[in-house]
Ligand SMILES: Nc1ncnc2c1ncn2[C@@H]1O[C@H](COP(=O)(O)OP(=O)(O)OP(=O)(O)O)[C@@H](O)[C@H]1O
Ligand SMILES: CC(C)(CO)[C@@H](O)C(=O)[O-]
């Protein structure tokens with residue numbers, strides 16, 4: 398595996414690989430099995446696998462955890478290499494943003510709710526950096542986790558609207574044995590917070606079971622069920638619980654959608670965790686976006 402820090406060098410290195418399929422796994426590092434599952438899938442489908450590790454300042458709000466976001470390049474490089482990554486792109490902030498950036502990519506509507514509402518500017522930061530990365534790597538396939546289901550919907554929309562020649566491959570959320578979705582931010586949790594955070598997956602799973610059994614008559618009932626279950630945990634500070642259509646992420650209110658997502662963001666102390674479940678009759682594992 399080669400570790401590359403500049404755009405120029407990566408473009409040069411990738412030239413001979415352009416005959417085959419290039420698969421791309423963008424990340425912010427501090428790798429875990431969730432990231433590695435994306436690499437595994439890319440290895441199955443592509444000739445060359447590029448992973449980026451870049452903690453993108455543009456997608457963090459002024460009071461968010463940019464400075465304390467966990468970083469460990471040495472450990473990440475060992476994990477990426479063992480997983481079979483061919484090129485690890487790890488640019489500096491000045492390499493990615495050499496001058497003040499005056500061009501940004503904004504996706505409308507699908508960015509209005511959920512994390513788009515609670516993290517203003519976040520998705521413009523994501524779509525802008527992903528556009529830059531796509532232009533640098535020029536992958537045929539790019540791999541994203543459904544833990545960030547809104548991110549998948551937003552990037553799919555961008556790629557469709559702007560004719561990016563890349564296929565977005567959504568991959569299932571990888572969880573700990575007890576159900577907690579793997580996240581780099583889990584390292585911030587105290588043992589007590591971690592224990593109480595299990596309510597996210599528990600309440601979403603229960604909601605899915607009840608939905609399958611026909612216990613809910615409309616979307617708002619599902620939201621209320623999950624909200625009440627999460628509220629039983631004293632350390633849980635709810636940012637949002639919503640049941641929306643997927644991938645358009647439109648409110649359903651007193652209706653049911655054919656394909657819905659129940660998405661949650663909850664703070665435990667200073668740590669904000671997200672999780673979701675798709676209600677589409679086909680199970681979360683299918684997770685195609687369209
Ligand atoms: N548990 C997981 N299962 C599958 N994919 C995941 C998981 N966690 C993250 N990913 C995916 O890995 C890619 C990089 O995500 P990122 O580096 O932000 O990791 P993260 O652990 O989600 O970090 P954080 O939760 O702190 O935002 C994204 O496509 C994300 O959806
Ligand atoms: C896609 C991404 C790497 C863009 O910075 C980030 O949002 C992430 O890690 O999900």
Ligand code: BAL
Nearest residue numbers: 425456457519545548
């Ligand atoms: N996984 C999304 C990146 C972020 O939280 O900023």
